[in-house]
Amino acid sequence: MKYLNVALSITGLLLIFGVAAKSQPLKVSDNKRFLVKEDGSPFFYLADTGWELFHRLDRNEVDYYLRNRASKGFTAIQAVILSEINGLTVPNAEGNLPLVDFDPSQPNEKYFELVDHVVKKAEEFGLYMALLPTWGAYAEDQPHPLFDNKMIFTESNARTYGEFLGKRYKDQWNVLWILGGDRVPTDKENIWNAMAEGLKKGAGNAHLISYHPSGQQTSSEWFHKTNWLDFNILQSGHQRFSDNVYTRVANDYNLTPPKPVLNGEPAYEDINEWFNPANPRYNDYEIRKYAYWSVFAGAFGHTYGNNNIWQMYTADVSPIIYANMPWNEALEQPGASQMQHLRNLMESRPFLTRIPDQSVIDQENYEYASDHMQATRDGQPGKKDATYIMAYLPMSRDLSIKTDVIDGRNLFVWWYSPVNGEAIPYGKVKNTGVFRISTWNVFVKENQPGPDWVIVIDDADKKYPAPGKK
Incomplete structure (x- = not known):
């Protein structure tokens, strides 16, 4: 041809x-x-x-x-x-x-x-x-x-x-x-x-x-x-x-x-x-x-x-x-x-220590559902030794994530787009043990390429690069 x-x-x-x-x-x-x-x-x-x-x-x-x-x-x-x-x-x-x-x-x-x-x-x-x-x-x-x-x-x-x-x-x-x-x-x-x-x-x-x-x-x-x-x-x-x-x-x-x-x-x-x-x-x-x-x-x-x-x-x-x-x-x-x-x-995050961990999702999360949320982090099961948490959200919805698996006092939160790989910083927040948000979809509305997102929550002290970047 x-x-x-x-x-x-x-x-x-x-x-x-x-x-x-x-x-x-x-x-x-x-x-x-x-x-x-x-x-x-x-x-x-x-x-x-x-x-x-x-x-x-x-x-x-x-x-x-x-x-x-x-x-x-x-x-x-x-x-x-x-x-x-x-x-x-x-x-x-x-x-x-x-x-x-x-x-x-x-x-x-x-x-x-x-x-x-x-x-x-x-x-x-x-x-x-x-x-x-x-x-x-x-x-x-x-x-x-x-x-x-x-x-x-x-x-x-x-x-x-x-x-x-x-x-x-x-x-x-x-x-x-x-x-x-x-x-x-x-x-x-x-x-x-x-x-x-x-x-x-x-x-x-x-x-x-x-x-x-x-x-x-x-x-x-x-x-x-x-x-x-x-x-x-x-x-x-x-x-x-x-x-x-x-x-x-x-x-x-x-x-x-x-x-x-x-x-x-x-x-x-x-x-x-x-x-x-x-x-x-x-x-x-x-x-x-x-x-x-x-x-x-x-x-x-x-x-x-x-x-x-x-x-x-x-x-x-x-x-x-x-x-x-x-x-x-x-x-x-x-x-x-x-x-x-x-x-x-x-x-872009520690790779070989990553584990699945649904316990960090602090809200109703149905199995067999189109909006099912799935979470992963690094560390060991049952221990509070994570340096990051990721959760995949198939669509915009209120969010509550347990962050007490991260020992650091401060967190840095990102939104990551599976559509185009763009990382949007939410910013630095105190680690109170739970991260909640109900207006995040307004925050990213102008840049939203698709209905699904990944929230990435880092231990701020680790100073990890933007998600998707090495």
């Missing part, structure tokens, strides 16, 4: 994230709550969902896509090697199928040369590739509601395929593995355990591994206590507006032994609720709610998705689930650009 060649030269001037990043593999933090880089420095996992990346894009399009995502502050891309949309029978953009005779023990070298290119190009942009070895449907003998399906995996060839992948990418610092692929693994656990064993045999402990389940499910139900599962992934899904994602995250966060948790597939921007065209589409506001609710409930990062982008939709292919915009145009939908403000906010 000619437009991509022009766009590549333009967006190359705009790339501000990633290229200069130090190349470091990821590991689980010592407190088992976060992912960190090899040197122990914090890592905020902010992924875009590019499921069909290897299947539908050519190399120029891949470069354009990755450059765009890096420029918007994403740190990872989730993509599937054996893709869902007839990935075993329809060649990729270079005319290659992934396997010989549908055999996972016979990978097609030409196909994997494109996978190699994507992983290497992502490395240039400082992006991690969260790779699904296969879509989950290929491990079960069931018809797919939309596409061709063929069960190709057994315990034996899953192990062989996993070892092949582990060996091929063992020296790539920017790889994570996500098994599954939108499927409940019941009665197929042996296949996924074998694939994980193969990955470990091929690459040792070079890469982290997790599992992507189907909608409103979590990997912890089947694999939490396995040795190979490094962090849990839940899929809150696309079924209803204002889903109680915070409860789902909290359930995994509170498991024993502790493992990091991620909402790896929340509702996609521009997808219809319940996949039904009679229902409204999720917009950037709903997407923001899922993101802040998930992270403030204890998730170590977040995954963004867009209905037009996961399938890499163009006018040349049939739309799936009512896609309505070419993927290259959908890259600029507002929700994607707004995700970097969440990352910037979390990176």
